[in-house]
Amino acid sequence: MVELYLAPPLSLSSAHILTLLFAATYVGSLYLSKYTRLSFSNKSSRLKNGGSRAKGSSERWRDDPQVIRARLVIVSLVTALCCLTVYTVIHTVSWAKVCDHAWYYTKVRLGFTLSSVESLYPFLLAPLLYLGPIYASFLGERLPFQFYFSWRTDVLDTFVSWQGVRNYIFGPITEEIVFRACVLSLYHLAGATRTWMIFGSPISFGFAHLHHAWEVYNRYGRTRTALKNAALTTLFQLSYTTLFGSFCAYLFLVTGSIYPPIFSHVFCNIMGIPQIGWEIRKFPTHKRSIQWAYCIGIIGFAIALRPSVFGHVSIYWQPGSKVGKF
Template identity: 30%
Template sequence: MAPIKALLDRFSELWEKQLKGAQKAPAISPNTAATLSVVFTLIYIVPFYLSPATRPSPQLSRDAPSSIRARVRAVTFSCLMSLALTIYVLYDYGKAPPQEILRLLGVWPVSLLDTAKTMLLVTILFAGPLFEAGIVDGGVKDWVRGKRLYEELSSWIGYRNFVVGPISEELIWRALIIPLHILAHVSGKKIIFLTPLYFGIAHVHHLYEFRLTHPHFPMHLAVLRSLFQFSYTSLFGFFVSFVFLRTGNLLSLILTHTFCNWMGLPRFWGRVGVEASVLNEPPSVVKKEDDDAPGSQSKGLVWTVAYYIILVSGAVGFYWQLFPLTESSYAMPVVLIEE
């Protein structure tokens, strides 16, 4: 096995030198990488509107089981098409050997240690929300028993949000789009801050779907909701793109995406113990629901103070551990920090 491993390592070393060589022209242009990124985004989104089975309407919600099943089939086909095209470009234009293609896609090798460190980093960031959901709201017992996990995954909405969505979205917008930009010699910083915009834009179509199912919702609030969604999906994209370049580990991104979908957005205002609304309903409706819902009374002030202390501490810890916990020997062949 040792000679084989040495040979594979030699292939990878030679290919990295080819990518980094100052005199070598990029295998594809940055414009080509950007064009393919747009194509992949369209391949992913457009099929949702081509069939009555997947196209949302006032009579068919995107959360209907029949719609989710049809969309899962469409997404699977879209991912296979985009994957095939990416492999072709990496192999034919980039002259990357098969093992290097697997590496660039973040598929192999897989470091479970890197995955564990990434999940620890995300857990630190969500220390506050975990405290509220697990301790304040008493959800830790359900976590230990796996009750909530079973309930979520046994529904089509949970299957979409926690399985199909994370896998397909991380495959398209990280594992496929980022290697193309590496092939085009796009800098690491540009990859981190530009490629996630495709991911953010891909969620803008939810505005149309939301208006179909909420026709009486004020338009300006719907637009604000969509812009808010674009912002936090882009911020999430910045982070996972950074992690992908630092670790070359697609599994870490999928698990991180699943975890973030499960946790939702952290609370940035209000007292703990009251469900926080994020631009989903008009303020008057939210207030009425919060006031009338049984068990919606907030906890004591001490719990709220503790939550915000833990929230800030988690953010600080995340900042300090961002580079140490993403250090990996499987990093992608790009330079993030100039010496």
């Protein structure tokens, strides 16, 4: 059942404030405890090779297992708190005052229903975009069941580690629930346009990654060069995460499910940033085919994004409306 409102039950300013609170709470929670905070030496060090310096014995870096474990606990609690906030809003503004109904509508709006995804189609978009890198991996025989693929190195050592659990499980799941499901469900209740929900809402997701600049600055020696590296890295990460957030926001809105965005997030984290220049240098005789694979992937991805081909109408994507109907 779809709720019907004569006017948006939540103000747009309230949605903006709650979005900022979600982002601030998610990032701020990483610095509340001494177990989750990072610590660095105050000494500056010039590095000849331009790489990251060695970690000091008294320092705490984000890849330390004890730091990762503490952060996984706190972001899980914050994610649950954000979901509870959405439930509270729905229970307050909705006609479904009965607790069971409010929980049901919260679950639907957060995209936690498996029935909201009717096919595998939404899960294939991210792999299609990465057709070029996948083809390059095929040339290097690095795909599953090829010669240089190792289940121990490429699967166990990658995923069964604290860094793997953070990067490929807890990170994507909690970030998509908070910055996609929770944020977009509130913007939808506030009557925000699709354009804003797709291109405006991911800004908070991008800015939530700015705190990594402090780590980069310290790891690269706290020098002017380190500051430059931190600024460039942060600018790129801000642009990349905001753009990626727009894709995941669109995917969430058109499917009404949080599972395709989570899968896409995990997949993109595994694949990393495409390195077409390095791939061409490694396989010079396949330069043309690599370029074609990239072009086909990008063009095919753009064509595949048409809402009409998803074969499913979600509560967030009603035909003929620029704003999600309630």
